[in-house]
Amino acid sequence: MFIDSHAHLNSADYKNDINEVVKRAQDAGVEYIINPGTDLETSREAIELAEKYDLIYAAVGFHPHDAAKASDKLLEEIEKLSHHPKVVAIGEIGLDYHYNYSPQEIQRKVFTKQIEIAQRRDLPIIVHMREAESDTISIVKEEVRKAPNWRSSIPKNRYPAPKGVFHSFAGDSSLAWKVINLGFYISVPGVVTFKPKVPQKSKIVEVVENVSIEHILLETDSPYLTPVPHRGKRNEPAYVKYVAEKVAEIQKLSVEDICRTSNLGIYKLFGIGKFPEPTISYKIKNSLYLNITLRCDADCWFCDRKGEALVKGHNLKIKKEPTSAEVIEAIGDPKKYDEVVFCGFGEPTIRLDVVKEVGKWIKQNGGKVRLNTDGHGNVINHRNIVPDLVGVVDSVSISLNSTDPTQYGEMMRIDGEKYFPAMIDFAKEAVNLIGDVTMTIVDLTGGDEKKARLFVENKIGAKFKNRPYF
Ligand code: SF4
Ligand SMILES: [Zn+2]
Structure with a gap:
């Protein structure tokens, strides 16, 4: 059973056929979908979808593109929304210095404030990071340091309690390990199926080779980043299986192994699904x-x-x-x-x-x-x-x-x-x-x-x- 840890189903791309999209996801074996908001309105829409469909869960927050709109008053609204029973995270939040749709300083402030909402609510965060690696890591590191009790009720192994996910991860292996050691998962989108332009491995393939599936979640980032063989068309959660198949191939494991392991990650992070029974x-x-x-x-x-x-x-x-x-x-x-x-x-x-x-x-x-x-x-x-x-x-x-x-x-x-x-x-x-x-x-x-x-x-x-x- 697959879980799509990141899909924007409230996007206008689905306004005519959301029922079919959800149905196709279910038919393809998708058990849950997490739908993050990007501002107040889309956060509300994400919750509406979660109320309508059992398999959909929501995250609420201001995307860095929309950080300039995120007044303290609207952030208070986000915090209120986070009390909804189907809201499982604050997201997507973070820094995007590629487009710089919001001034960088405002992006950093709004990111920090939203991490603090997550800490008050003891929720995980869904992080968007684009061409802003050093600032993103240093803000997250500092916020983790300041809140030792954040997510501390989650049973620990030798890694810190999971506090969130860096979605659609685009860094290299050494950045991946930094993120993991802060208590974060990395999430792999359909980019992993893309053929690199030059005859060498893409960065994400190298990361998937080097990082255990224990630290990896799967996502589509629908409607964007459509995996091969549907590249170029609209993406949808049913296609998360192509991501799983590619990750399985790289990790030399079965699709079942990949899904079982990453679904347990989803359970630990978002509380969705169930914990496996002990087995002989x-x-x-x-x-x-x-x-x-x-x-x-x-x-x-x-x-x-x-x-x-x-x-x-x-x-x-x-x-x-x-x-x-x-x-x-x-x-x-x-x-x-x-x-x-x-x-x-x-x-x-x-x-x-x-x-x-x-x-x-x-x-x-x-x-x-x-x-x-x-x-x-x-x-x-x-x-x-x-x-x-x-x-x-x-x-x-x-x-x-x-x-x-x-x-x-x-x-x-x-x-x-x-x-x-x-x-x-x-x-x-x-x-x-x-x-x-x-x-x-x-x-x-x-x-x-x-x-x-x-x-x-x-x-x-x-x-x-x-x-x-x-
Ligand atoms: S089970 Fe294996 S890895 Fe664990 S303590 Fe014993 S020898 Fe070491
Ligand atoms: Zn997204």
């Missing part, structure tokens, strides 16, 4: 992952195990550990998947019996099994467990994290001198007895990828993989 098995691309425990002997600083334990829109925060029978039930037919993977936010070898029982069952039923592990299973179980895994798993992925025991210990917040060599012994034994072993490091900026690759390939004889840090 979860599908990403065509692999099925098994979430058998939240316990771990390590405590990696980058792990969300003790936080929300969300991964690609799946909720892994199980209340109790499942029995083998429950895991098997949650798998269904293992032949349907490329592989079934013991994974989750926890160390599977803590429940070695379950791994063995379920792994055997999967193989008997024609499935392929992979174990994702921190490689501490021998320490955890006080013996060499690799022989137990023969005939149970087809392949093993081990988090190497670092080739330096001290750094390894620091990252995982454990005794590196003890666990690093134990992990290496486990890996070597797995190469000998199981064969198909991959060691991964998290792609942190400036990591020693080359060194890690040589170490894994030459010293251990395993495959090497750099997995992205999200």
Whole structure:
């Protein structure tokens, strides 16, 4: 199910066929549409549409183009409108130094005042930023700093509580990370489907490559920015599927993965939709992952195990550990998947019996099994467990994290001198007895990828993989 996080359906372009446009959106699987205002009148119209159609929600605010009109009195009206139950954000607001329809100084004042409305109302903001990156970021940064309680009730992971979205994002990856670290999503429009004029990647394609889908929302920005294959014609929310398909292609995920993850972002930010139930098995691309425990002997600083334990829109925060029978039930037919993977936010070898029982069952039923592990299973179980895994798993992925025991210990917040060599012994034994072993490091900026690759390939004889840090 798709969500179009940004469409101006009160635009005159739809005055003759809004019903058909909404119907086509529903037929295309669009579950919700967020319709932002651009001044007082369009904010009222956005609310009217939200009252008329269940799937439409509204945002209210003055666009930077209209900032010159935004007197204090009209901003008070905006604040009043924001109490409407279907108003989910203040937007769209921001700075536009490309057209400069309103003087820049007024744009900055009106932007700041509207962020303050959002803070008083504890609502998120929808930000428009065009050729005004440094001013936009510095205003947002300052407003975030001044209001530590803004959106603080939202459950946090290692990123700040989400406070808004930079819609129709047009910056590069480094700007995207700045925005994300301030507690904002970036939203991707149909521009991502455009063929670049020169034979190189467009900026937005590069951003989508480098930023996890966890931080990305989808939008059409209807009636503008119509995606391929309808480019040149009027845009409409039904076309958000083309955006999703392109993002899925770039991220090498399924459309379902993209929508599930970004819809959870919409839920966290705007409170629209629902929070997923905790799950024992979860599908990403065509692999099925098994979430058998939240316990771990390590405590990696980058792990969300003790936080929300969300991964690609799946909720892994199980209340109790499942029995083998429950895991098997949650798998269904293992032949349907490329592989079934013991994974989750926890160390599977803590429940070695379950791994063995379920792994055997999967193989008997024609499935392929992979174990994702921190490689501490021998320490955890006080013996060499690799022989137990023969005939149970087809392949093993081990988090190497670092080739330096001290750094390894620091990252995982454990005794590196003890666990690093134990992990290496486990890996070597797995190469000998199981064969198909991959060691991964998290792609942190400036990591020693080359060194890690040589170490894994030459010293251990395993495959090497750099997995992205999200
Ligand atoms: S080893 Fe894995 S599950 Fe355990 S804390 Fe680290 S990242 Fe989380
Ligand atoms: Zn807009």
